[in-house]
Amino acid sequence: MAELVVAQLRRQIIRGELNEGDALPSESELMERYGVSRPTLREAFRVLESESLINIRRGAHGGARVQTPTRRVAAKYASFMLEYRGVRLRDVYEARAAIEVPSVGKLARSRTRADVARLRDSLDRHAAAELEEPDLAIGLHGEFHTLLIELAGNGTLLLLSEMLQDIIDRGNASLHADTDLTEAQASSAAVRTHRRLFDHIVDRNVSEAETLWKRHLDESMVYLLGNNAAMTVLDLFD
Structure with a gap:
């Protein structure tokens, strides 16, 4: 009952x-x-x-x-399964790329003026936060990634992307990069890459958008994981 x-x-x-x-x-x-x-x-x-x-x-x-459902709740249960199966954190980053790269191409192919306006607003807020609120800038960086999937128009991929992004956000907050770049330098480089992607989307340049975004995600994974490539999701949440 x-x-x-x-x-x-x-x-x-x-x-x-x-x-x-x-x-x-x-x-x-x-x-x-x-x-x-x-x-x-x-x-x-x-x-x-x-x-x-x-x-x-x-x-x-x-x-x-x-309380209405949130991506944090979905991510929590997904994390349980990933932890139980011993899935590597690297796999999560690779899954994000598998979702985002084709979605970026789809968006570049079919973007509207409204899509361009929303992307521009997200980029402007991120750039402003870089100067005044670095902690906020980290969240806006993830927001831009999620926005790309949202505008591509597939609700199922958006949910999966939000779940993965939540796990990645936690990883970003706890991992220490094995690189000479400072966090500020890495963040500024990310903003520049986001701007270049925006230009490709505006120009409907599908191949350049996908190539740029694949390289960006691969480089981000290397930067964030450093020597922690074998780290599992369970390690992250311990």
Whole structure:
């Protein structure tokens, strides 16, 4: 019975019938609606909370509130499987390239004026952050990668890309590059590469865009992993 309640509430959240921050009805109302006991309802709540779809607040003003799915949640479960299988962090970077390079070509082939405007805005915000907010610039760097997949128009690849990007962001924050480049130099070089890619996309130069992006991702992997090429996802999260 608890699973039936979970399925009903999960479906409402996924379909947007319940929005982020919405309070679920009281326990007594839900018990009556689904014809279940309080222990059964609370078991359903525990399942939904474990799936990060609700947040249980304790106390007089507590209750269950809706949380919408995020890429962080998806990445967490993907990470569990990658850790269990002993997958190398290098494999994650290579998987990102397998998704991003063809997507960049597709975007260069079919980009719209609106796509160009969004890419330009992302690049401008990244460049400004380089000067004033270096910590923010790291997040904007990953945002640009995700934006490329979003604009290419494949929702499944976007989700996979977001999951991989979350793992890579964690890796970027913990790995120390085995190179003479400083973080500032590497970041500035990345911004310049992003600008060149933007120009290729604007010019609809598919082959140059794909070649540039493949080289950029390969060089980024070498820079970030350094001597940690054999490092696994499990090592990263330990």
